[in-house]
Amino acid sequence: MFNQITILGPGLLGASLLQAAKARGLCKSTAAWSRRAETRAKCKGQPWCDKVYADVRLAVAKADLVVACTPVDTIVPLFEIIGPKLKPGAMVTDVGSTKSLICRHGRAALPKTVKFVGSHPMAGSEKTGLEYATPELFQGRACFVTPLINTPAKDVDKITRFWKALGMEVASTTPEEHDEIVAHLSHLPHLLASAFCAYLGTRNPQWAHYAGPGLRDTTRVAAGDPGLWKAIALENREEILRALDGFQKELDHLRASLHNSQPFALQHILERGRDFRVRLRPLGDKC
Amino acid sequence: MFNQITILGPGLLGASLLQAAKARGLCKSTAAWSRRAETRAKCKGQPWCDKVYADVRLAVAKADLVVACTPVDTIVPLFEIIGPKLKPGAMVTDVGSTKSLICRHGRAALPKTVKFVGSHPMAGSEKTGLEYATPELFQGRACFVTPLINTPAKDVDKITRFWKALGMEVASTTPEEHDEIVAHLSHLPHLLASAFCAYLGTRNPQWAHYAGPGLRDTTRVAAGDPGLWKAIALENREEILRALDGFQKELDHLRASLHNSQPFALQHILERGRDFRVRLRPLGDKC
Numbered sequence: 001m002f003n004q005i006t007i008l009g010p011g012l013l014g015a016s017l018l019q020a021a022k023a024r025g026l027c028k029s030t031a032a033w034s035r036r037a038e039t040r041a042k043c044k045g046q047p048w049c050d051k052v053y054a055d056v057r058l059a060v061a062k063a064d065l066v067v068a069c070t071p072v073d074t075i076v077p078l079f080e081i082i083g084p085k086l087k088p089g090a091m092v093t094d095v096g097s098t099k100s101l102i103c104r105h106g107r108a109a110l111p112k113t114v115k116f117v118g119s120h121p122m123a124g125s126e127k128t129g130l131e132y133a134t135p136e137l138f139q140g141r142a143c144f145v146t147p148l149i150n151t152p153a154k155d156v157d158k159i160t161r162f163w164k165a166l167g168m169e170v171a172s173t174t175p176e177e178h179d180e181i182v183a184h185l186s187h188l189p190h191l192l193a194s195a196f197c198a199y200l201g202t203r204n205p206q207w208a209h210y211a212g213p214g215l216r217d218t219t220r221v222a223a224g225d226p227g228l229w230k231a232i233a234l235e236n237r238e239e240i241l242r243a244l245d246g247f248q249k250e251l252d253h254l255r256a257s258l259h260n261s262q263p264f265a266l267q268h269i270l271e272r273g274r275d276f277r278v279r280l281r282p283l284g285d286k287c
Numbered sequence: 288m289f290n291q292i293t294i295l296g297p298g299l300l301g302a303s304l305l306q307a308a309k310a311r312g313l314c315k316s317t318a319a320w321s322r323r324a325e326t327r328a329k330c331k332g333q334p335w336c337d338k339v340y341a342d343v344r345l346a347v348a349k350a351d352l353v354v355a356c357t358p359v360d361t362i363v364p365l366f367e368i369i370g371p372k373l374k375p376g377a378m379v380t381d382v383g384s385t386k387s388l389i390c391r392h393g394r395a396a397l398p399k400t401v402k403f404v405g406s407h408p409m410a411g412s413e414k415t416g417l418e419y420a421t422p423e424l425f426q427g428r429a430c431f432v433t434p435l436i437n438t439p440a441k442d443v444d445k446i447t448r449f450w451k452a453l454g455m456e457v458a459s460t461t462p463e464e465h466d467e468i469v470a471h472l473s474h475l476p477h478l479l480a481s482a483f484c485a486y487l488g489t490r491n492p493q494w495a496h497y498a499g500p501g502l503r504d505t506t507r508v509a510a511g512d513p514g515l516w517k518a519i520a521l522e523n524r525e526e527i528l529r530a531l532d533g534f535q536k537e538l539d540h541l542r543a544s545l546h547n548s549q550p551f552a553l554q555h556i557l558e559r560g561r562d563f564r565v566r567l568r569p570l571g572d573k574c
Contacts, residue, residue, distance in 0.1 A: 122499035142497045171497060181494055184487060189505045191541055192479065194560030199537040200471060201563035210429045210458060211472055211567040212409035217504045218476045222564040226557035230550055237545045244542055250486040254478055255531055258524045263517055270513035273481030276488035277509040279495040280502065 001162060002091075006031040006063035008056060008078055010043050012125060013095050014069030015133035019048040020166045023135040033059035042130060057085040065162070067119075068094035073231040075102050079109040088113040093159055095121055097182060098235040099146040099175035107148055115155040118175060120144040120182065121168060128225050139167035142281065144182075146175040183239035188247065191233060191240065193222040288449060289378075293318040293350035295343060295365055297330055299412060300382050301356030302420035306335040307453045310422040320346035329417060344372040352449070354406075355381035360518040362389050366396040375400040380446055382408055384469060385522040386433040386462035394435055402442040405462060407431040407469065408455060415512050426454035429568065431469075433462040470526035475534065478520060478527065480509040 005021055007014040010032040018030045031051040034040050043049045053059035060066050060082045068075045075094050086092065092114055096102045103118040110116050121143040125132065143163040147156045160170045173181070197219050200207065233240060250269070257265035292308055294301040297319040305317045318338040321327050330339045340346035347353050347369045355362045362381050373379065379401055383389045390405040397403050408430040412419065430450040434443045447457045460468070484506050487494065520527060537556070544552035 122497065125500070142499060144497075181491075181497055184490060185494060185498055185502050189483060189502055191545075191557075192483065192538075193505055193564075194557050195537045195541045196476060196479065196534060197560035197563040198556050199534045201559050202533070202537075203471060204468075205566070207468055207472060208563065208566040209568050210409065210431070210468055212428060213412070214508045215472050215476055216567055217507050218480055219560075219564050219567070220504045221501045222557075222560040224561070226554050226561055229557055230554045233545060233553060234548060234550060237548065241542070241545055244538075244545075246489070247483060247486045248538075250482045250489075251479075251531075251535075254482045255528070258478075258520060258528055258531075261521060261524065263521060266520060267513050267517045269485050270478075270481050270509075270516055272488050273484035273506075273509040274511070274513055276484040276495065277480075277506050279492070280498040280506070281496050 001026045001165065002064040003027065004029045004031060004063050005065045005067065006033065006059050008033050008059070008066065008068045008082075009070035010034055010039060010049070010130050011069060012128055012130065012132050013121070013123065013137070014067065015043075015046075015048070015130035016123075016135065016137035017067060017069065017095075017166070019133055019135040020138055022048045024165055026162065026165055027065070031059055031063065039130070048135075056082055060090075061085050062087065064090055066090060066092045068092070068096070071228050071231050072096040072098050072102065072235050076105045076109055079106050083110050083114075086111065086114045089115070091115045091117070091155065091158060093117055093119045093145075095119055097124075097186065097232045099144070099178040101235055103146055103148055103175040115152070115158075117151055117155050117159045118146040119159060119163065120146070120178060121163060121166075122182075122186070123168075128228070136167075138163070140282075141168055143168040143170045144178045145170055145172050146178045147172065148175070179236050179239045180242075183236055183243045187233060187236055187240050188243045190221045190224065190229060191244075192247075193219045194229070197222040288313045288452065289351040290314065291316045291318060291350050292352045292354065293320065293346050295320050295346070295353065295355045295369075296357035297321055297326060297336070297417050298356060299415055299417065299419050300408070300410065300424070301354065302330075302333075302335070302417035303410075303422065303424035304354060304356065304382075304453070306420055306422040307425055309335045311452055313449065313452055314352070318346055318350065326417070343369055347377075348372050349374065351377055353377060353379045355379070355383070358515050358518050359383040359385050359389065359522050363392045363396055366393050370397050370401075373398065373401045376402070378402045378404075378442070378445060380404055380406045380432075382406055384411075384473065384519045386431070386465040388522055390433055390435055390462040402439070402445075404438055404442050404446045405433040406446060406450065407433070407465060408450060408453075409469075409473070410455075415515070423454075425450070427569075428455055430455040430457045431465045432457055432459050433465045434459065435462070466523050466526045467529075470523055470530045474520060474523055474527050475530045477508045477511065477516060478531075479534075480506045481516070484509040 005027040033053045043052045123141040292314040330336045410428040
């Protein structure tokens with residue numbers, strides 16, 4: 001599908017991507033760039049990583065596909081640096097969790113001679129780092145591709161085929177639709193879990209010892225990297241605030257139903273919650 | 288440890304309890320009572336269930352340990368029915384998720400000739416029904432025992448040894464302390480997940496298709512039985528409302544940090560959340 005794939009930022013997602021692309025024969029060679037010497041050292045000698053670069057301009061010079069897997073606030077600055085070095089006709093994408101700013105400013109930062117379509121594979125984890133990488137990370141998961149209004153259809157098709165070849169189910173939306181959806185399905189639930197854990201931390205620290213499987217699952221994402229999530233939340237703050245306002249109304253209903261001991265109102269919220277929850281798409285590897 | 292154990296309500300927890308007690312040789316015989324003919328039929332012929340009763344008074348008549356595993360609002364009424372039929376010296380406990388009302392009214396509903404200590408093994412699941420029962424359900428999980436001020440220490444010791452023999456880590460608290468702790472660690476996070484899913488259900492139903500593993504985990508408990516959780520929430524409403532008020536303050540900080548684009552304030556919440564989350568006790572079967 002591609003001669004050379006270069007990923008920028010070989011963390012969990014980037015390293016998994018190269019492993020999966022190699023395993024599925026989607027490229028002839030792979031390359032990775034990291035700004036950190038420690039990460040570059042870890043990549044060297046890995047079977048899924050043919051070349052490792054300290055200079056991002058050299059890393060992308062021969063690439064047919066460049067995938068930016070770095071924190072959301074670093075993607076556009078990286079595009080500005082690599083732009084002049086990209087091969088004409090090369091495809092560029094990213095895996096950032098926000099899309100409006102990255103797609104608009106990212107397209108502007110890249111030369112017209114390269115193709116660009118933003119992506120968001122929903123396949124992260126609270127774990128970070130290439131140590132946790134697995135070629136199965138993408139299997140059965142949802143992936144957004146977010147073309148701009150003037151992105152050629154054949155470019156969208158090409159990147160769609162790539163994610164599908166990694167086992168993903170691909171949906172095409174505008175960057176703005178994407179940001180509204182993930183504010184609801186990813187960013188806000190993450191922030192709620194973080195705020196809930198932050199609150200629990202203000203209470204008796206001994207309580208952490210009594211946690212059952214329910215609390216572990218509902219708060220798992222709060223173990224994620226604070227710096228990464230701060231950047232995501234600030235980039236998508238307008239959509240997240242809108243979603244938070246909608247949730248706050250539901251929370252106020254919940255509070256009133258408890259405060260006034262209204263069993264029917266309370267049960268109605270619980271039933272509506274269950275009705276939505278059971279409709280969530282199953283994952284590839286577990287239900 | 289006991290000649291006969293009788294459980295009232297052979298759902299996920301009750302059936303798992305008999306399986307575990309049999310597997311670990313903690314009793315000579317087992318019995319189960321269910322008000323539902325369908326559930327009784329499922330119990331008949333199961334290797335972990337020696338006798339099945341339709342009349343709860345007959346079910347407990349020969350029991351040395353009776354464990355009430357029915358919804359929280361049915362436990363005290365059941366105690367009133369079985370009280371006159373219990374053997375002198377029999378031990379009674381329950382697995383209800385709330386403890387203040389059950390322990391106070393439950394003790395009063397039982398004759399002085401029987402021992403009573405409330406329990407709460409934190410080993411549920413969003414799944415209900417004996418089909419999901421497993422003797423490993425309790426392994427490595429936390430369990431509260433909640434004696435009243437005048438409960439004899441040897442009774443507390445006996446029920447503590449029982450739960451430990453099932454593989455649990457047991458903590459002894461007052462019923463009131465228990466209700467405050469689980470309002471924070473179980474009831475409120477459950478209600479937040481339900482309210483969040485109820486809110487998402489008011490948005491585009493198509494979005495359910497894009498859910499990633501984060502949303503699945505953070506909302507798993509919202510798939511639980513609305514009737515059971517309504518009863519739990521109303522029994523523990525005062526503690527839950529206090530916890531909700533505390534969480535609301537944290538949520539207001541989060542909202543302000545987003546609204547005012549304050550990266551340091553936002554990161555501080557995320558860091559405090561992570562610091563608490565990583566301190567949660569690991570479970571027996573997974574981290």
